[in-house]
Amino acid sequence: MEQTNESSFKQAYRCFPLSDINKSHLEAGNRIIMPPSALDRLAFMEVEYPLLFEIENPASGQVSHCGVLEFSADEGFVFLPNWMMKTIKLIEGELVIVKKTSLPKGTYMKIQPHTMKFTSLTNPKAVLEKAFKHFACLTIGDTILITHNHEDHYLDIVETKPSNAISVVETDCEVEFAQPLDYKEPEKKPKTVITWKNDPDCKAQEEPAKFTPFTGAARRLDGKTPPAEPISTSDNGSDAAAERMRMTTDLIVKSHKRQGKLVFGSDDTIQPAKISKSVSKQDVKEGSLKIEEQKFQPFTGKKYILAG
Known part of the structure; x- marks a missing residue:
């Protein structure tokens, strides 16, 4: 051989x-x-x-x-x-x-540890100087082993100068560390965006108010305010408005029947007083004629005096 x-x-x-x-x-x-x-x-x-x-x-x-x-x-x-x-x-x-x-004496080397445990040592360069006493040379592509405090550390030789293989015996050599193989980029937390209400650029556009018919307040002819009715916010707004209008009309009609109020036109709802049995038909007839004469008839040329 x-x-x-x-x-x-x-x-x-x-x-x-x-x-x-x-x-x-x-x-x-x-x-x-x-x-x-x-x-x-x-x-x-x-x-x-x-x-x-x-x-x-x-x-x-x-x-x-x-x-x-x-x-x-x-x-x-x-x-x-x-x-x-x-x-x-x-x-x-x-x-x-x-x-x-x-081999030429080395002037530069770049080393990549396999774990972050090595880079977390107090002084990794000092550890290397001590470990390299057991090495005569280094070659790009090698995965070397060094021991420190009874722990094994593997390192990849990534780059060497002035050649692909260098001597490390009695030489001053610059050492650079690449990121360990198990290094992971820290996760970026999503930014918290705070929107201030007084910021004109962040104001939300207000929706235009919807038109709701018959939402005005009711009024009575006697000057009193009718009880407040809750405003319905349901989709059936027309039915609610019609109900409020009917109730308002009933209030107005009732106010017309109160004593001391002026009522225009005839009131068909007023029932005639019951006729006593002792009154003759002739008296009723004469009384009716007197009432007809006292009714106000516009533009008849007659004058009427309201009894005080």
Whole structure:
């Protein structure tokens, strides 16, 4: 499997997670464990330090970068953090190609936490500075793992400068945080609109008053005010008005019959007094003639004197 080249190092290994050799405490980082033969080859090559490697999944073509922690693995094997295997979709026991490379020192990185729990830490940048001591490099597209106060935090590498992969060993690097993946925009509450009655722009248009016939007050000829009648607001306004008119007319007729009032014309409703049996028909006849003579007849040329 080993490929010999005096100027480069490129080797294929079977990959396994660090947990298989009881080194799970090295998960929060990106340094791998290689076999001693790799160190022997590198010792005879002109290489730059720190030692950085490109790792590639030959099945998918996905690539990431890492450093090396020690050379103590069995020959033909390499042990990687579990998160790195997931990043380039490696399955335990599959082949991975490890190639020596060099990377520029990073000047900028943009990181996106998976949860807001990380950004709510007292000083997330200080937490990163401490965690990056276990990292040799970063690659755009990686999802790295860091541990703080026994809690795991996953972060996506969104952007790096000056290249897509940078070294973070002994370098000053600007860090920017993107909004966490679980961030949700706060719901906007509907605005409460207050309408003032004295605002001319907000006045409601008043409906025109409906015309209701026969709504005037009734009057009596004797000067007295008849009892007030409730005004009907039902749709049958004409019937109510007619009823009020009939009651008013009855009041006027009754007032005509009261003593001491002047009545124009004859009153057919006045019944004649009963005639006593002791009065003869002749007396009744003569009395009727006298009454006829005393009736007021207009334009007859006669004069009448009203008895005082």
